[in-house]
Amino acid sequence: MxxxxxxxxxxxxxxxxxxxxxxxxxxxxxxxxxxxxxxxxxxxxxxxxxxxxxxxxxxxxxxxxxxxxxxxxxxxxxxxxxxxxxxxxxDVLRDIETSRLTLRRPAPKDAVPLEATIDDAMLASNGWTERNGRALIKAVGRGRPTPGLLVIESRSDATVIGGATVHPGDDQTSFASIGWWIGPSHRRAGYASEAVAALVDAIHDTGYTSVEIGTNESNLAVQRICDKIGATEKDRRPQPLPDGSTVPGIWYEHHRVVTEPT
Structure with missing residues (x-):
């Protein structure tokens, strides 16, 4: 009904x-x-x-x-x-472009290529179940994508290579948390660092004072990206995951550096 x-x-x-x-x-x-x-x-x-x-x-x-x-x-x-x-x-972000990528809201046509970016490694690193992945793809195909979901697309050939999520804090101005993934055939090419750096800058441009990133203590790849973009460790606490498990988590925080005029 x-x-x-x-x-x-x-x-x-x-x-x-x-x-x-x-x-x-x-x-x-x-x-x-x-x-x-x-x-x-x-x-x-x-x-x-x-x-x-x-x-x-x-x-x-x-x-x-x-x-x-x-x-x-x-x-x-x-x-x-x-x-x-x-x-x-x-929906506070406009399309984001970098030298190689576009981050944009998903359309129904993105369901199939986005599904190809979700493999066992992606599910495991994000603590998702297969059901979580199917629900996300089904929502995209129906034109009702998960709030805050963005697709990461290659500018050279318009191939969807991954996704990102943005979750505003309760007051909608102080902070937003983000997550991301890159599909198996496009990993280890620097796309994640490029996408995350641009996404963090775009979030700050909308007025958020800080951006939070949470990851498993064992996820060295995310930790390296956080270090690269200038995010600092905020605290460490257990992190519940969608699959029902809990892992030791590290929470990073990124603040935009404001240069005082001279």
Whole structure:
């Protein structure tokens, strides 16, 4: 009846704002209930001699239809508002270009080439399950990509070589956290360093004062990139991963260096 993303938005509304969700749904039922009651009264008046069972059946049908339509309209409204809020929060970056790469929002046509960049090594290093990967690709193909997802594309031949994620902090101005991956056929060519450096600069350009990067203590490649772009170690703490495991994590922080005018 509804795409899964609309259902998820409605579920999240009830989980995080139960009072507002209940009032909103009740409002839709009340809004539709009045005209539905008028229809029910009119039907009863038109057929006064109808059997009691028929009258009860008509009223039951009206009540059920009213509730179902109200729920449908409420879920649609909540999911639309959630989508707009998400876009306002996450879609703060314009396309980013480097000498060799473009970082941009994904389109449905990117689903297949992006899937080719997700292999066992990528899943393991990010703590993803195969289900996480399939869900991400399915969302891209449906035109509803994960908020904050970017594809990394080669400028020379428009090949999708990887992806990146940007997650704003709660106040949307102090910090954002990022992650990234490069597909198996394009690794060890310096693409990750190039993409991350440009992404961090672009995030600062939008007004974020710091960018956070978390990684496993054993992931030396990410640590080298953090050192290369000038990120400093912030702290070390256990890092929960999407696959349910927890690893010893290092959290880096990058601040833009502001040069005082002379």
């Amino acid at each position: 509804f795409p899964t993303w609309r259902i998820a938005a409605a579920k999240a509304e009830f989980q995080h704002r139960p009072r507002r969700a209940t009032i909103g749904l009740a409002g839709w039922i009340a809004l539709l209930g009045f005209p539905a009651a008028v229809i029910g009264v009119a039907a009863t008046a038109v057929f006064p001699s109808a059997a009691t069972e028929l009258i009860v059946g008509v009223w039951l049908l009206i009540v059920v239809a009213t509730v179902l339509v109200a729920v449908w309209l409420w879920v649609w409204r909540v999911s639309e508002l959630a989508s707009k809020e998400s876009s306002a929060r996450y």
